Amino acid sequence: MTDRGNGHETIFTMEATPLKYGPGASEEAGWELKRMGVGRVMLVSDPGLVKANITGRIVELIEAEGVEVEVWDRSRVEPTDDSFQAAADLAAEGDFDGFVAVGGGSSIDTAKVSDLIATHGGEILDYVNAPVGGGKKPPGPLKPLLAIPTTAGTGAEATTVAILDIPEQRVKTGISHQYLRPDRGVVDPLLTLSMPPEVTSSCGLDVVCHAAESYISKPYDARPKPETPDDRPPYQGANPIADMWSARALEYGGKYLRRSVENGEDVEARGAMMLGASLAGIGFGSAGVHIPHACAYPIAGLKHEWQPPGYPEDHPFVPHGWSVIVTAPAAFRFTYDAMPDRHGEVAELLTGEKVENTDENTLPEILTQLMKDVGAPRGVRELGYTEEDIDDLVEGAMKQQRLLVGAPKEVSEEDLANILRESMENW
Numbered sequence: 173m174t175d176r177g178n179g180h181e182t183i184f185t186m187e188a189t190p191l192k193y194g195p196g197a198s199e200e201a202g203w204e205l206k207r208m209g210v211g212r213v214m215l216v217s218d219p220g221l222v223k224a225n226i227t228g229r230i231v232e233l234i235e236a237e238g239v240e241v242e243v244w245d246r247s248r249v250e251p252t253d254d255s256f257q258a259a260a261d262l263a264a265e266g267d268f269d270g271f272v273a274v275g276g277g278s279s280i281d282t283a284k285v286s287d288l289i290a291t292h293g294g295e296i297l298d299y300v301n302a303p304v305g306g307g308k309k310p311p312g313p314l315k316p317l318l319a320i321p322t323t324a325g326t327g328a329e330a331t332t333v334a335i336l337d338i339p340e341q342r343v344k345t346g347i348s349h350q351y352l353r354p355d356r357g358v359v360d361p362l363l364t365l366s367m368p369p370e371v372t373s374s375c376g377l378d379v380v381c382h383a384a385e386s387y388i389s390k391p392y393d394a395r396p397k398p399e400t401p402d403d404r405p406p407y408q409g410a411n412p413i414a415d416m417w418s419a420r421a422l423e424y425g426g427k428y429l430r431r432s433v434e435n436g437e438d439v440e441a442r443g444a445m446m447l448g449a450s451l452a453g454i455g456f457g458s459a460g461v462h463i464p465h466a467c468a469y470p471i472a473g474l475k476h477e478w479q480p481p482g483y484p485e486d487h488p489f490v491p492h493g494w495s496v497i498v499t500a501p502a503a504f505r506f507t508y509d510a511m512p513d514r515h516g517e518v519a520e521l522l523t524g525e526k527v528e529n530t531d532e533n534t535l536p537e538i539l540t541q542l543m544k545d546v547g548a549p550r551g552v553r554e555l556g557y558t559e560e561d562i563d564d565l566v567e568g569a570m571k572q573q574r575l576l577v578g579a580p581k582e583v584s585e586e587d588l589a590n591i592l593r594e595s596m597e598n599w
């Protein structure tokens with residue numbers, strides 16, 4: 173066979189979760205499960221949603237279709253290996269033939285891991301990405317999982333990863349495999365109406381970063397060809413199909429995030445952000461994220477001192493979207509020269525207008541303005557870090573090679589240190 177790509181990848185794949193979208197879509201959860209052929213499900217949710225009676229309402233709708241439901245409502249905002257384990261134990265013993273997640277990324281990720289352990293057994297850490305975990309691949313498909321997101325952020329309903337915090341190793345990492353992708357997503361913007369402005373801000377900025385990082389990632393055909401199809405990573409680099417999803421998510425983020433933060437009852441804006449989260453989830457599920465997300469892991473994992481406004485006050489932590497956005501301006505200043513046109517396109521998609529004479533500061537300035545407008549933290553310092561922490565943060569970010577290989581240019585420890593230093597205060 174001739175070498176078509178000179179050692180470079182010549183193939184990309186497009187896999188997406190089938191989605192059902194619209195105000196009221198969650199009322200069809202029971203109908204969806206019945207259609208998926210399941211009779212007894214474990215439903216993963218969190219205490220806040222139980223209190224808001226969102227979980228209870230969905231349980232009723234599912235039971236009305238004759239499907240048995242057992243609720244696990246102890247997902248926490250920032251899952252740890254212990255909280256995953258507790259859910260997985262119930263999953264393994266419960267004799268379920270399907271799973272449902274009602275919640276943000278944490279609940280959806282908890283459901284993915286519960287499903288994995290219930291279906292294939294083993295220890296959670298065996299499956300966690302190397303070098304933190306064993307990097308074992310799930311041997312086959314999981315039981316059906318229906319994801320019903322209640323935040324407009326992670327896009328976890330569309331992705332193949334589950335993120336967890338491992339406190340004893342002071343590291344945040346994940347399990348990543350295509351079998352973890354939920355079988356269906358039901359995306360109902362009415363479920364997000366009660367989300368506080370701070371949560372809306374963090375989740376929405378995560379959406380913007382998913383889309384921008386994917387759009388500005390190393391093209392799939394500039395990456396090395398994997399030895400076997402099995403070695404082709406879920407994050408493959410920018411490709412024409414992922415670009416479409418990311419581009420639309422950028423438009424929505426630029427146009428509707430401010431409105432969603434200003435007025436939570438703005439159903440049009442909520443709907444666009446909810447859909448934007450899923451669109452970006454499909455885009456980055458294919459192309460991948462890189463520098464801001466790689467930096468976000470140690471920013472969220474290293475210190476647990478910051479009590480974020482607007483979130484439950486049960487433990488201090490850095491909300492994911494904010495941990496990502498704080499380094500995005502500096503990261504895109506650094507990557508600008510690798511693909512200037514694409515940085516200009518992202519600037520135009522976010523502003524919805526033609527942007528002339530772009531340079532390395534154009535996109536960073538647009539992102540900084542958006543951060544200011546939606547009340548994001550000013551930078552890494554506000555989250556509890558100083559220049560003295562930069563070495564540790566760099567070390568943590570360098571562990572995310574799975575992500576960093578997707579950056580449009582090579583990233584050294586020194587580059588990351590500069591990005592983090594510039595990100596101490598964005599304004």
Ligand SMILES: [Fe+2]
Nearest residue numbers: 326378382496
């Ligand atoms: Fe993210």
